[in-house]
Amino acid sequence: MTTDHGYPAVRMYIAGEWCQGGTGTAAPIVNPATEEVIGEVPLATAADLDRALTAAEEGFRVWRETPVARRTAILHAAAGLIAERAAEIGRVMTLEQGKPLAESTGEARRTAGTLRWHADDARRAYGRIIPSAPGTVLSVRREPIGPVAAFVPWNFPVGGPNRKISSALSAGCSIVIKGSEETPATAAALVQCYADAGLPAGVLNLVFGEPAEVSAHLIASPVTRLVAFTGSVPVGKLLAAEAGKVMKPSLMELGGHAPVIVCTDADPVQAARKAAQAKFANAGQVCTSPSRFLVHESLVEDFTAEFVKAAEAVVVGDGRAEGTTMGPLANERRLKAMERLTADAVARGGKVLTGGERLDRAGYFFAPTVLTDIPADAELLHEEPFGPLAPIVPFADLDEALAVANGLPFGLAAYGFTRSAATAERLCGELEAGILSINHCGGSVHEAPSGGVKESGYGREGGPEALDAYLVTKRVSHLLAP
Template sequence: MTTTDTTTAASWVGGVPRAGSGNTHSVIDPATGTTVTTMTLATPADVDLAVATARAALREWASATPADRSAVLHRLAALMDRDAELFAVEEVSQTGKPIRLAREFDVPGSIDNTSFFAGAARNLEGKASAEYSGDHTSSIRREPIGVVGSITPWNYPLQMAVWKVMPALAAGCTVVIKPAEITPLTTLRLARLAVEAGLPLGVLNVVTGAGSDVGAALAGHPDVDIVTFTGSTAVGRAVMAAAATNGTRVQLELGGKAPFVVFDDADLDAAVEGAVAASLINGGQDCTAATRAIVARNLYEQFVSGVADVMATVSMGDPMDPDTDMGSLSSTRHRDKVAGMVERARAAGLRVVTGGVVPTGPGAYYPPTLIADVGEDAEIYRDEVFGPVLTVSTFDDDDDAIRRANDTPYGLAASAWTRDVYRAQRAGREIHAGCVWINDHIPIISEMPHGGVGASGFGKDMSTYSLDEYLTIKHVMSDITAEARKPWHRIIVADKNDTTRSPNTQTPNAQTPTTTEQGADNA
């Protein structure tokens, strides 16, 4: 079952590559339709092995000093930087995204996140130790939760793996990660480099398989202490249901339908450029991508024509060409799903301003698409497209703009475009989302958290806030009196030698007052 050919090994368990025991599967380059590599997928039995391996490795890694864990992650970041171009090319080959995005966003962002958690490993904060009760010293311990089961998506394979793995490793946890079976290559490379960096064998394990069996087995595994998932809301709910059978803790980063609110005093040029970049990043296959432009009436037609003009300049083509702005989508199956939603919008009478037609030729390509005059009840407005599609609608006043922004079950990200500081502050307060950008949309930084509310999930990735997902809080309370009998013991067992009695304590010979006497006393 073990193989030394890491280009075809679907899994990485105990520090060595492993072929799975399931079906044969091909990783396809969606831009060309050609096969990148073929592998044998993992099965639930392989999940059992990986989880047992992670459990066996937990004690050593959990007991390592923060400095030791930090050193491993620093070395890993350096190795990732050394192999940055290999990561970028591999990421493009399995996703179809443009090489410029991989080189300038995906890979450097992943390296920075790894470096950040190398530092965070040595910064465990807690309430100050003190004698809060007066006769005990109380202190807080932050301890690794245990074995982490992570399930990551296909849109940002490397970044999502890093977001889940690095805070878990910094906290002292061991990990079993299941990447999407269509994009496992950079996750497997990350695991190999982690061993080279000195991570103990078995601390980081990869199992590549279908979500319906391997993902379900990992989410419902009784020996996993927390399940973390990034993906669609529907699948996230299934993951949570599987974890609930064992009462397993869950962290979810799910779908989004981000509003892009343009107030009547906005810098129109900035809003137009921002809307194009924010709606087309990664081919729109981004949960935080701008999907619903909600624009003030006085700017509406200028905004629509401006976005259409900029979209017309976007070059779509070979992902390996540095001049390509937008590559293919992740698969022809997903491309057809996006195209179907646009066709239904067109059939419903919505105005497709630009794009909206599947190009001829090979590859899972779909052009930048702008749809105007979209009502709040339209499918394309309400449901997640996850493609290069931006809808535009208008609003009447500030109250209406905020209402429309919040008229969605999702709450991952949003942006507001205005020169008015008070409007900006109101948008930041009142738009329900895990992140609200002001006069920008998309930038993320390792120091700040990422995560949503509502149908977009709960819990955080990135930043030191994400460490809380992988740590348990323990209160240690130590007596400082050295007394055998503590003052509070008398609550449970009376001190027979104690002549002191509370005013309400009755002696055996005391005569209980009559009701009349009680009434007289009260009077």
């Protein structure tokens, strides 16, 4: 069933069934490119959440006892369905989140690859036998931690939920995931792929609702054994504190404010092109988006000119329109944040070289923006913009640039451009970030870990490390009977 906008009706998924929710209460879903209401998302009651928890508890008992070969086969089947349905998943994603169709479809295809990686990695969750005394077997075993409570934002509507779901299910856990109320149909389309692949009822449960109420209920429940969250630093701190009250482990993938250091021996034109491409992907609504551009003073003029050229070449529009390379921001809140950060920078003496304002049309569109002459105390240099704002700041020496780059309490991603292997190694060693790219601004990949340091969180997603949080390490000492 779809609406007149071609948008599917949204339901929750609990105990293997699609449902509306106990009270029928719902919230509107808005297309950010048109500001039109295109559907409704059901909001869970406490009773709905309890049903999901009970289902996850029962689903865990079934799933952990399912042979790993069978689990892997089901997950590979789900990955195949995600890839097969990538175009339709992308269409729905663009309707509710706004990113261009090419980005949406590409995200769905990458999601299938991530699931395949984690499914195969489940076969390699090895334990070990430790040499010990005669008559004793000393071993280390890795077992699924149990039902997971997971919470995801709206910026990657299929990739974000899948990183939690694929890791949990590959490890042998069940999961209750609260999808974003702004992008619910994409999450539902993802869950449908798992259901159609033959996943047993209760192993995967999808709910929506008032965020504070849902998180409090799921985290406090004795059923859940792990809290997995992706989102802002302030919300992450609140959820980690709630988990800490009941001594529940948590996985926190939080925000950042990624510096880009363009060293004196770099090619400023190539650096600007690569950095701008990454900056305006998903309208800058990426936690690893480059967001502070620290450029050596000898290169700053050429770098800035090329960056402005790249920004002005971005085609802003409805993600469904042919030729669009940057869609709208996800909501009115992001627009107001862009306006506030830009106004503050200008009030403190900063200059807008291009963009700097909301576009005069329906939808949450903000022009790709490049700013210079920004003082060190500007909010833009301290607060993650999560939008298409690019502040360019010159530096005189690398010590100064590293001090600025590391001067914030965040440490998710960082980037550097240099032709020197020695300088590259220095950047790798001294930049305080969990994700680092040299001579490009690459995003997350499923075969390698991603995660932050300092206030950007803890734990890792991707790579062999992705399953660590979802597994319990158990030491077993077995004295053999005489």
